[in-house]
Amino acid sequence: MKMVSVSSSSKSSTIMKVVVMVAVVLVAATVVDAQSCNTHLSGLNVCGEFVVPGADTTNPSAECCNALEAVPSDCICNTFRIASRLPTRCNIPTLSCN
Secondary structure, eight states: OOOOOOOOHHHHHHHHHHHHHHHHHHHHTTEEEEEEEEHHHHHHGGGGGSSSSTGGGGGOOOOHHHHHHOOOOHHHHHHHHHHHHHHHHHHHHOOOOO
C-alpha cells in the first residue's frame, strides 16, 4: 500500500468533498421534489473514487459524468447549500476552500 502525504489544504478539500457526499444523503428532506432529487443524487455514488486524495489526476469515468449530468441543477445547488452549513451545525470550524 502506497502512503500519500496530504497537505492541510488538501485535507480541507477532502473534508469538504466528504461533507458534500454526506449532504447528498441528507438533501432529500430539504428539496421540493425530494424523492426525485434523492434518486438523482444517489446515482453520484459512482463518482466516489474521483473525490478522494490522489484523484485530482484521474479523470472521472463516463459513468460518473453521466450521473452528474443527470442531476438537476437545483439538486446540486441545494446540496452545496446544505454542505456549507454542516460544519457550523456540527460545531466544527467553517471550511475555507481556495
